Every structure is written in C-alpha cells, then in structure tokens.
Amino acid sequence: MSDLFQDYSEAAGRTGAYDEMFAPGQKARQSYGQVAGALRELSLADVSARADSMARTFLDRGVTFDFAGEERPFPLDIVPRVIPASEWDVLERGVAQRVRALEAFLNDVYDKMTVVSDGVIPRQLITTSAHFHRAVHGFEPAGGVRVHISGIDVVRDAAGTFRVLEDNVRVPSGVSYVLENRRAMAKGLPEAFGQQLIRPVEEYPRRLLSALRKTAPSGVDDPTVVVLTPGVFNSAYFEHTLLAGLMGVELVEGRDLICRGNRVYMRTTAGEQRVDVIYKRIDDDFLDPLQFRSDSMLGCPGLVNAARAGGVTIANAVGNGVADDKLVYSYVPDLIRYYLGEEPVIANVDTFRLEEKEAREHVLDRLDELVVKPVDGSGGKGLVIGPDASHDELEALRKRIIADPRGWIAQPVLQLSTVPTLSGDKFGPRHVDLRPFAVNDGDDVWVLPGGLTRVALKEGSLIVNSSQGGGSKDTWVLAGSPQVPVERLPRPSVTVRERVSVWPVESNWRDRQSEQQQQQISDAQEVPANA
C-alpha cells in the first residue's frame, strides 16, 4: 500500500467506527480489493491531479448545488464506497419493504385510519403532524400510487449493522449526483473498475419515466409527464434539469402551468398542451396557493383540485410528509408488522419519543449524550448533537423540548461508518451515510443499485448534508456473480424503417474488386496446370 494510507488504520481506529474499506489491522476488505489495488499504483500527485480534474469537470458541466446564492461544485471524493452483493441484498429488500409499508400507511391515513382504530399508532400523533394535509383526505390519487420516489437514509453503526435513519417520501433529492458521480469516476479512477462487475445506475431515468407514465390518470393513452421545479434559485435546480433532460420531458415552473376544469395545461409555443403527470419538486406548502400558502408564486392555483378530481397525477402525492415525520418514523417497524405481516429487514436507530413522560425525563437527564432532532426537519436543520453542544445550547434545547415535546425526538449518537477520504496530502477516515433511491410503479418497487453516499468532509464531523459542508462518494454495488442477467425494461415500441442503401458503400466496392482480382488470379493459376 502506498504511503497515502500511512497512519490510516490508527486514525480509523480512534474514531471507534466501522471502516468500510479496512478491517481492523490495515487489511483492505475483500470488496475493496480492486480499489485498493488501483490506488496502490498511484502517487499522491496522481491522486490530487485526478481529484482536481474531477472537480473542474463538475464545474464546467455545472454539476453544482446552490449555497447561499452561489453555485458550488458538489465535492466528489475519489475513493468510492463499495457494497458487496450480499450486503446489498439486505438493503434492497429492506428499502423495498419499507416503501411498501409507508405506501400502505399513507393510503390508510388519508382513508379509514384503521392503523389508529387498531391501536398501532395514536390518532393525535398523525393529526398533529405538520405535513398531514386534510385537503387530500378521502381521495384516491390518480394512478393509485402515493410514494413514487423515495430516499431511505441508512447508516452503519459501530458493529457494522445497517440501520434506517430516516425516511424521505416527500421530495427526496440527490439522485442526480449518483448519476454524475458514476460518470466522473469512470474517468477519474478507471483502473478500479477493472475486472469486477459494478451494477449500473444509468437505468434510473428510464425506470422513473416508466413508473410516472404507468401511474397516469386512467384513459390517457400517451401521457405527458413534466417535472415541476420551483426555479433556478432552488438548491436542487441542477437535479431538476438533469432528470427532466434524461427523461426527455419538459421542466416546468408553476407559471408555465394553467388549471382549468380540473385539468392541467402548460403554455407552449403551439398553445396550451395537456399535462397528465407532474413529478413535483416543490414542497406541498408551495404547490397550490388556493389550498396552501396563498402568498406562494411557485405553484399553480387549482393543482390540488385537479389531482383530487383525478385529472392529473402528482408524484409524490400531496400529504406524504406525514410519513417523513420523525415521530412516525419511530413507529415504522410496527407499521411493517401491521400492514405487511413481516419483520423489518433493516432495524431503526433506537429512538426516544419525547411525548412519553418517562422517555422525556430520561432524555432531559442525558441531553449531553444524545442527538436531538426536530420531527419535521430536513437537511440537518435544527439538529443538536449533545456531546458537541455547549451548556447554553443544551439549556435552550431543554426549554424547547419542554415547551413542545411533540416537536422532537432523541437518539443515541451513532458513530457512522467511515471511508478513506482525500484531505490535504493523505487519506483520512470520514463518516458517511447512504441514501438508496426507490421507484414505485404501483406493482413493483425498484431500488437503484447503490444510492448517494454522503460524506462529512470535516474530520470527526457526523453531519453529511451538502448545505453543511458535506461531499459525496460514488457508491458501487458489486454484482453477485460475473454473469448477472442484465435487466431489461420493455421499451416503447418504435417502428424501425428498413435501411435502404442508395449508394454502394466503399467497402462493398472493394470487396467486388478483390473478388474480381481473386478470380483473375485463380484463372491465371489454372493456366500452367492446363499447359
């Protein structure tokens, strides 16, 4: 191993976390064999030059996120995160299972609420969730799906066990970096791809489009799908353009849409054109000023009514946020048992519900040891890590918890697993999480092999959000056997016209020439024989 990894094991050992690449004792795990081999051949200068080149490519290609009004390239580290087939199998089953349970839960929540009458979850918990929308109560979404796209965040604890950290079934973002990271890595570290089979990710846009089309309102033969973005100032704007571009559909803003007679249309140069499926990348609250925030300019008035009347499919469905509520999260293992009759494949992180008096008192005594999170937060906002917080911060937090116990959950501080990450002139252990993405077309939940590995670039930090200085890694899922059958989706049938050759092509002409010459040669050869 080149000196790039000098002292690595020692540093990794100090964190007390599970290291994805090295087993204790400086030995690369089997799944990392090819990556370790490729890096061993490189000098520090090589690695830095490649990392620089990858960053420059991202800037030129505009693979950026918006940070306080400034476009920044999303940092991509050169060491991938590798997941062996056997581990992926567990994750894949676990994620799909969770999506099926959440889909059933949302259907129930906006309908009969049997989950409440059967005593699995308290009614008040649901009705007090900030994202529970009465506006959509009692209607079946067009196409029958609520969770079309989900991102289930998982982490690996110190013992090496995967656990679900949170569910994102509103507007999960980050899949564009999965696609771009793979492109960049294929050029940045081609040696590491080598002999091993890494499962491809580029199928995602086709799967997504196919699921969106499949869930269109009934009676539409050739549905028109659009992606709805809040606009160029949104931090995930790059992702919106990429997904629309790769699906070959329009990227619309609210002002491009018109609702009339419970149908949705977009303004085009050829007049108004009907829209059947909207992949929305706007929070519910901004979607429709008639239903939600009346001051919002981002959505389109009438969208919710159109969806309610079955005139348009909105993905993900309005009101899904109730499943993202972190207090609901603590019930998901029960929901899996209740709706599916199965045991959860992936466990939750242990979670204290601060509404329960005993748990609250226990947590208030140990605030300095725990992570406390707001139940409706995302992007790491409002999260307090006990061991890192000052006395004043903890006191302020204590008051807020007592004032609003429904608003918070607490979890033990998890030592997220680490992966070697380039920092200055060597590799250091940095904590990572993983967001696998799943696409649900109503019949089948497909999990994109891999997902987004986010990495906390600051030494020792556990916060991986890009808005707080996080980066990412390409995530490689190794295929179980070299002969993995390539999954094929039925593509829309396209009539291919028979190619008619108008001009004789050159090679053809040469063939004829040589054919003739050969003829002459064999003729000539025959002459002496006859003589």
Add this chain to the structure above:
Amino acid sequence: MLSRIAESLFWIGRYVERADGTARILDVHLERLNHLPTDERRSVARELLGVMGARPQSEDFGLEELLHALAYDKHSATSIAGSLGAARENARRARETVSSGLWESLNTTYYGLNQHRKDVVGTYRFCHWVLERTAMVSGLADTTVSHDDSWLFLALGRSLERADMTARMLSTRDVLSAGMSWVNMLRCAGAYESFLRTRRAAFGDQHAAEFLLLDRLFPRSIVYALRDADDCLAKLDPSAQRVGFINDARRIVGQARTFLEFHRTDDLMSELPEHMERVQKAVAQASDAISRKYFNQADELAWVGEVS
C-alpha cells in the same frame, strides 16, 4: 415547446451573437482609438458607446470606461461579459432542452470571463478569445441541437441580432467624427477576404457598404441575416402558404429586407445612418412581435377563478 424555454433559446441566440458583434467592433475600433489625441479619443469613445445603444454613466468617460462598458461590465446587456453571462443564465434555465455540449461551452466561457487582463492590450486578446468561444458555441448549437423548434428560436435570435449588429457596425462609420476606412469596416464583419474575392480589389467605399448591406451570399450582410430570420419564422409558422401573413414578425422582417433590396444603392448610401437606424428599429419591433406571439407568459398574478 414551452413558451418560457423558447424565449430562453431566442435570447441565447441573441446574446451570443451580440457578444460576437461587440467583440468585432471593439477590436477594430480600439486600434484606431489608440492613435487619437486624448480629447478626441474621449469624444469618439462616447460616440462609439452611443452607437452600441448605451449612454455614458459619468462625465468622466474615456477609453478605460469604454472598455468596461463594452467588454467587462457583467451587469450590462450591452457588454460582452454581460451578454455571455446572460446567455449562460438563459441556457441554465433551459438546460434540459439545450444539448450538454452547448450548455457546457457557455458555462466554461462564463467561467473564463475573469481570466483576462483588462487594459487595452489585454482587451485585444479578450476579443479574440470571445470570437473563438462564440464560434464554438454557435457551432455546437448547429451540430448538437435538433433543427426543430428549439434550434429555430435560437437561430432566429441569432439572425435578428446579426442584422442589428451589422447595422450598428455600419453606423459607426458615419456617426464617429474621424471616419473609418472601409477596409476596417469589412474587417469588423470578418468580410474582408470574401469581399476581395468577390470584387477582385477593384472597389470603392460604395461597394464595401453594398457588400455588408445587400450581399445575398455573405452571412453577416444585413439582407442575408434578415432572410435567415424570415426562413426561421416561416418554418415556425407554416400556416401561411398561399395568401398573406398574419405573423407580425414576418411582415416586419420582410418589409425591412425588401426595402433594402429594392432601393438604389446610391440612395441608401446617401442616407446610411437613417437606414441603419431603421434596420435596428425593425429588429426591435420584430423581437417584440415574436415575444407577443410565442413567449406569452402568465401575468405575475394570473388567477383562474376556480375556487373549491
């Protein structure tokens, strides 16, 4: 296609062409400005700015201010940097529609804007770099975007702006006090060699002006650019085949073109500044008509009365 995206594409075409035209004009005029005495230099700088459609921001307007206003000012739609920034911003908003080649070349150009010396000598290099970049952007637009509506809007913006820029180029000769040689004028448009080959060096001023105004085969001549614009409009709106035009933009562009083509060259030359002004006005009107017809946007608060 979406009206908003069509509008972005139209403006990508206009802004890229504007950066190209401004770089050409600045490049040629800088050479002459440098040779002038200080006082005259100031007045010519002001007038040149006026021809480009802007007004000096301060009393103290000299060469340095001119460079800023025409080359480096990122906040002005008249300057090269401003135009390229605006083109890139439009492409960012239409990113799922333009090809990645087109987007990346505009994005890379945008990031390259800061890497040039801002003095007179540096500006020459800057102008040439801009000509290379805009040629590349145009080439990628032509070869990597399907020639469907999206490309037609881009090409429409480009040809209208080109007619406008050549008109401004021709205006500089008569508006600026110290008249400029026709050789330089032809160089501005990149037309010198083409002109020599066409007219075999037996030429006077009149022929040069005629070439830039009326030549049917030289792509930067006004008549050529207007015909290009008309072609794009015709393809965008194939309904008017037999009789008449209901498309205002086509009428305006067609009138401007035929007005030039059917005038005597002598008459055009004797009132060149007026005619060039007319071309610029026609471009502005056509641009407005195109906006009205194709880029129809919701008003800021378009409520459709349908309350549940």
